Amino acid sequence: MTGLHRPALPYGSGVSPDAGRLARAVKRPHHPGLRLGALLVCAIVLLPVISLAYVALSGTGEDWPHLVRNVLPGASVTTFNLLVMVAIGTSSIGVASAWMMVAYEFPFRRTLSWALVLPLSVPAYLAAYAFAEFFHFSGPVQTFYRSIFGFQSARDYWFPDIRSTAGCALVLSSVLYPYVYLTTRIVFLMQGRNIADVARTLGAKPGRVFWRVLLPVARPAIVAGVALALMETINDIGAAEYLGVRTLTVAVYQTWLARGSLEGGAQIALIMLLLVFAILGAEQWARSNQRFHTGRATHMKAHPPRVVLKGFRGPLATLLVTLPVLLGFGIPVFVFGQYAMRRLDQFASPELANAFFNTVMTASTTAVITVALALFLLNATRLVRSPDVAVTVRLASIGYALPGGILGLGLLFVLARFDNTLDSFMRTYFDRSTGLLLMGSAAGIVIACTIRFLALAEGSIRSGLEKLPGRLDEAARSLGRTPMQSAVSVLLPLLAPAILTAAVLVFVDTAKELSATILLRPFGFSTLATHVYENASRSQPQDGAAAALVIIATALVPVLVLSRALARDREATL
Amino acid sequence: MNTIRNSAAAAFAAASLFGGTAYADGVVNIYTYRQPALIQPVLDAFTADTGIKTEVLFLDKGLEERVQSEGTNSPVDVIMTVDISRLTKAKEAGITQALVDDVVNAEIPAEYRDPEGHWFGLTKRARVVYASKDRVKDTAITYADLADPKWKGKICIRSGQHDYNLALFSAAIEHWGPEKTEEWMKGLKANLAKKPDGGDRPQAGAIFAGECDIALGNTYYVGLMRTNEKEPQEKEWGNAINVIFPTFENGKTHVNISGAALAKNAPNRDNAVKLLQFLASDKAQQIYAEKNYEYPVEPGLEPSAEVKSFGELNADTLSLSEVASHRKEASEMVDRVGLDDGPSS
Numbered sequence: 001m002t003g004l005h006r007p008a009l010p011y012g013s014g015v016s017p018d019a020g021r022l023a024r025a026v027k028r029p030h031h032p033g034l035r036l037g038a039l040l041v042c043a044i045v046l047l048p049v050i051s052l053a054y055v056a057l058s059g060t061g062e063d064w065p066h067l068v069r070n071v072l073p074g075a076s077v078t079t080f081n082l083l084v085m086v087a088i089g090t091s092s093i094g095v096a097s098a099w100m101m102v103a104y105e106f107p108f109r110r111t112l113s114w115a116l117v118l119p120l121s122v123p124a125y126l127a128a129y130a131f132a133e134f135f136h137f138s139g140p141v142q143t144f145y146r147s148i149f150g151f152q153s154a155r156d157y158w159f160p161d162i163r164s165t166a167g168c169a170l171v172l173s174s175v176l177y178p179y180v181y182l183t184t185r186i187v188f189l190m191q192g193r194n195i196a197d198v199a200r201t202l203g204a205k206p207g208r209v210f211w212r213v214l215l216p217v218a219r220p221a222i223v224a225g226v227a228l229a230l231m232e233t234i235n236d237i238g239a240a241e242y243l244g245v246r247t248l249t250v251a252v253y254q255t256w257l258a259r260g261s262l263e264g265g266a267q268i269a270l271i272m273l274l275l276v277f278a279i280l281g282a283e284q285w286a287r288s289n290q291r292f293h294t295g296r297a298t299h300m301k302a303h304p305p306r307v308v309l310k311g312f313r314g315p316l317a318t319l320l321v322t323l324p325v326l327l328g329f330g331i332p333v334f335v336f337g338q339y340a341m342r343r344l345d346q347f348a349s350p351e352l353a354n355a356f357f358n359t360v361m362t363a364s365t366t367a368v369i370t371v372a373l374a375l376f377l378l379n380a381t382r383l384v385r386s387p388d389v390a391v392t393v394r395l396a397s398i399g400y401a402l403p404g405g406i407l408g409l410g411l412l413f414v415l416a417r418f419d420n421t422l423d424s425f426m427r428t429y430f431d432r433s434t435g436l437l438l439m440g441s442a443a444g445i446v447i448a449c450t451i452r453f454l455a456l457a458e459g460s461i462r463s464g465l466e467k468l469p470g471r472l473d474e475a476a477r478s479l480g481r482t483p484m485q486s487a488v489s490v491l492l493p494l495l496a497p498a499i500l501t502a503a504v505l506v507f508v509d510t511a512k513e514l515s516a517t518i519l520l521r522p523f524g525f526s527t528l529a530t531h532v533y534e535n536a537s538r539s540q541p542q543d544g545a546a547a548a549l550v551i552i553a554t555a556l557v558p559v560l561v562l563s564r565a566l567a568r569d570r571e572a573t574l
Numbered sequence: 575m576n577t578i579r580n581s582a583a584a585a586f587a588a589a590s591l592f593g594g595t596a597y598a599d600g601v602v603n604i605y606t607y608r609q610p611a612l613i614q615p616v617l618d619a620f621t622a623d624t625g626i627k628t629e630v631l632f633l634d635k636g637l638e639e640r641v642q643s644e645g646t647n648s649p650v651d652v653i654m655t656v657d658i659s660r661l662t663k664a665k666e667a668g669i670t671q672a673l674v675d676d677v678v679n680a681e682i683p684a685e686y687r688d689p690e691g692h693w694f695g696l697t698k699r700a701r702v703v704y705a706s707k708d709r710v711k712d713t714a715i716t717y718a719d720l721a722d723p724k725w726k727g728k729i730c731i732r733s734g735q736h737d738y739n740l741a742l743f744s745a746a747i748e749h750w751g752p753e754k755t756e757e758w759m760k761g762l763k764a765n766l767a768k769k770p771d772g773g774d775r776p777q778a779g780a781i782f783a784g785e786c787d788i789a790l791g792n793t794y795y796v797g798l799m800r801t802n803e804k805e806p807q808e809k810e811w812g813n814a815i816n817v818i819f820p821t822f823e824n825g826k827t828h829v830n831i832s833g834a835a836l837a838k839n840a841p842n843r844d845n846a847v848k849l850l851q852f853l854a855s856d857k858a859q860q861i862y863a864e865k866n867y868e869y870p871v872e873p874g875l876e877p878s879a880e881v882k883s884f885g886e887l888n889a890d891t892l893s894l895s896e897v898a899s900h901r902k903e904a905s906e907m908v909d910r911v912g913l914d915d916g917p918s919s
C-alpha cells in the first residue's frame with residue numbers, strides 16, 4: 001500500500017523465504033506461457049538500453065583520457081555530494097512530517113496531511129527555475145532583505161547562492177520529499193504505533209520511542225522512498241543544468257552534444273547504471289529486514305489517539321509542516337502564477353487545450369499499460385518460481401535510472417529500425433509502404449514512458465504484494481480455481497490501493513516528462529511539458545507560465561485522488 | 575484473405591495518421607532547433623506568399639540522430655538551427671543534401687554558406703560585451719582584454735560549454751592557436767565574479783544587481799530585454815548595460831549564425847527549395863531583423879533601429895567551417911581549464 005518501494009535486483013517474490021523453499025521442494029510449476037511472455041516483455045523493455053550499449057561499445061574510448069583527467073573526478077564528487085544532500089533533505093523532511101502527522105494533533109493537520117503530497121506535481125526543472133527567480137537578487141526574498149538592512153547592491157551583503165550544489169539539493173529535496181513522506185507515513189500508521197505503545201507502557205519517553213523504536217521499524221520504508229528520490233536526482237538534467245551543477249548526467253550530455261561523441265555519452269550513462277545498482281542493492285538490503293514486521297501489521301485494530309499540541313506548540317507545528325509545502329509547491333506556483341497573471345490570454349489558447357488533451361491521453365494510456373505490464377510481470381514472477389524470471393523482471397525496470405533524453409535516444413534507434421525494416425518488408429512482399437509507424441507517433445511516446453516508468457508501477461505493486469499474507473490465493477486454488485482465476489478474484493481486489501498508487505505515479509511522471517517526449521513526438525503534437533519548453537522563447541520560461549501551471553494542476557488531480565483514497569482505505573482498515 | 579489484407583491496410587493507415595506524418599501536397603516539413611515562436615512570423619509570411627503550409631517540429635537535442643535513423647522514410651524537408659557547429663554537424667552526419675540555387679546564392683554571401691551548398695546562414699548575431707552603464711567607463715574592450723587582471727572578479731558568463739561560448743572559443747583558437755587561447759581562458763576564469771550559469775540574459779541581470787561589471791552575451795538578447803513589455807525587470811536589465819563590440823587583433827567581432835539546410839531525403843523537395851529561397855529573401859531577412867533583433871546576412875540590409883543603436887558591427891571574416899572544426903578542442907579546453915568551476919578553484 002505504501003506503493004513506493006523501489007524494486008531491487010535479487011530474488012524476492014512476495015512470499016517468505018521459508019514458504020518459497022517449501023514450495024520448491026513440493027513442486028516446481030512451469031507455466032511456459034507466462035515464462036515466455038515475461039521474458040519477451042522484459043526483452044522489449046530492455047531494447048533501448050541494449051541499443052545504447054551497442055552505441056557505447058561501438059565507441060573507441062578516445063573520450064576517456066579527457067573524461068578521466070578533467071571531467072569525471074569533479075562530476076563524481078558533485079553527484080555524490082548532491083545525492084547525499086538530497087538523501088538527507090528528503091529523509092529529514094519526509095520522516096519528520098510523517099511523524100508529525102501520525103503522532104500529533106494540531107490546527108489544519110488533516111488538510112496538511114494531503115497538502116504535503118502536492119510538490120509531487122511540480123517538475124524539477126520548473127522548480128529549479130522558480131527557486132532561482134525567487135531567491136535571485138531581484139526576487140522577493142532578497143528585495144525584502146535589502147529593504148530591511150538598506151543595502152543597495154549585491155556587493156553590499158552576502159546571500160547564499162541557489163545556483164550551487166546545495167541549492168540544487170534544496171530544490172530537488174523540496175519536490176522529491178513526498179516519496180519519503182508517503183512511504184514512511186503508512187509505516188508509522190500501520191506498524192509503528194502499536195510497537196510504540198508497548199515501548200511507552202514500558203516507560204520510554206516519546207523522543208526515545210521515536211529514535212529507538214519507530215525509526216528502525218520505518219527504516220526500509222524510508223530507504224525505499226529515498227532510493228526513488230535519488231534515482232530522480234541521478235537522471236535529472238533540467239534542474240542541474242539550469243543551476244550550473246555539473247553532475248555526471250550533465251557530463252553525459254556535454255560529451256554527446258558539446259564534443260559530438262554520443263558513444264562517449266552512452267558509455268558514461270551505462271557506467272552510471274552501476275551506481276544505480278548500488279543504490280538498489282542498498283535498498284534491497286534494507287528491505288530484507290522488513291518482511292518480519294509486515295506480517296504482523298495487518299492485525300492492528302486499535303487507533304491510538306494523537307497527542308494534542310497545546311498553546312503555541314500547535315500553531316508552531318502547523319508552521320513547521322507547512323514549510324515543505326511552501327517550498328516545493330508554494331514557490332513554483334507563486335513564481336509561475338505571477339508570470340501567468342501577465343499572460344492570462346495564454347490560458348485561452350487552443351494550443352494549450354490541445355496540449356492538455358494530449359498530456360491526459362498520453363499519461364492515462366501509459367498508466368494503464370504500465371500497470372497492466374507490471375501486474376503481468378509480477379504475477380509471472382510469483383507463479384513461475386524461477387530465478388531467471390525474477391532477475392529479468394528486476395532488470396526490466398532499469399530504464400528508470402537513465403536520463404529521459406538518453407533513454408529516448410536509445411528507443412529512437414530501436415523504433416526507427418523497426419519501422420524501416422517493416423517498411424522494406426511490406427514494400428517487397430505487399431508492394432505497400434508503411435513508412436514510419438512508431439517513430440514520430442504518440443504511440444512512440446507512450447512506449448518510451450512505459451519503459452521509463454515501469455519501475456514505478458512494478459515497485460508499488462510489488463510492495464503491496466509483499467504486504468499480503470504469503471499463500472492467500474492458494475486457498476482459492478484449493479477450492480478449484482486456476483492460478484489465474486485466483487489471482488484475479490483474490491489478489492487483485494486486495495492490491496487495489498497499490499495499483500492506484502502505481503497508476504497515479506506513472507500518470508504524474510508521464511505528464512511531467514519532457515526529454516523523451518520532445519525527441520520522439522510527431523509534427524504538431526505537444527504535451528504540456530513540451531508546450532512550456534516551446535513557448536519559453538530563448539530560455540525564458542515566463543512565456544510558458546500558463547502551461548506550467550496547467551501541468552501542475554493536471555498532476556495535482558490524481559495526486560489528490562490518491563491521497564484521499566489512501567486515507568479512506570486506512571480508515572477502513574484501522 | 576482479401577479481407578484480412580484490407581483490414582491490415584486500414585490498420586496501417588490509421589497508424590500512419592496516428593504518426594501524424596505530413597506528406598500532403600503543398601506542405602513543407604521542418605525540424606528545428608530554433609523555438610517555433612522565433613521562426614513562426616517568417617513561416618507565416620512564407621505561407622501567405624506561396625500558399626505552402628509549414629509543419630514544424632521543435633527538438634532540443636538529438637535532431638541529427640533522429641533524421642539519421644529515420645533514413646529514407648524521414649518526413650523532414652528543411653532543417654533549421656542556430657550555431658555554426660550544428661550546421662556543419664548536420665552536413666557531417668549526412669542528413670543534408672547540396673543545393674546550388676542561384677536565387678539563394680545571390681542573397682547569401684559565400685562566407686555564410688557551405689561551399690558545397692549543404693547549409694545556409696540566415697541571420698548573424700555577434701558575441702559582445704555587456705558593460706555596466708554605471709561602473710564601466712571603457713568604450714573599447716578587446717576579447718584579449720577579458721583576461722586582463724584589471725577585470726578580476728568583475729566578469730559574468732554563462733556556461734563555457736554552451737554553443738555560443740564554444741563558438742567564440744573556437745574562433746579564438748583559430749586566431750591565436752590553442753596555447754595562447756588556453757592561457758587566455760585561464761585569465762578569463764580568474765576574472766570571473768561567480769560560477770558560470772544561466773543564460774545570456776541573467777548575466778545582464780547580474781550586472782544590474784551589481785554582481786559583476788561586464789559580461790559576454792549575444793546582441794539580440796539586448797534588443798529583446800529592452801523591449802520586453804511583459805517583464806519590466808528585463809527592461810531594467812537591458813537598460814543597465816551598454817553594448818561594446820570586442821574585437822580580435824584584426825579589429826573584427828566574432829559572429830555566429832542561424833541557418834537552414836535541405837534535408838537529404840526531403841519528400842517535398844520543391845517546396846523546401848521555395849522555403850529556402852524565401853528565407854534568404856529580403857522580406858524574410860527583414861522580419862528576422864525586426865522581430866528577433868538579429869543581423870541580416872545579406873549585405874546592404876539594415877538591422878533594426880534598436881540594434882543599430884549598439885554601434886557598428888564589423889563582423890569577423892574567419893571561415894565559419896574552420897571555426898566549427900575547433901569545437902571539440904574548445905570543449906575539452908573548457909573542462910581542462912575548469913572555466914565552469916568559477917574563479918575560486
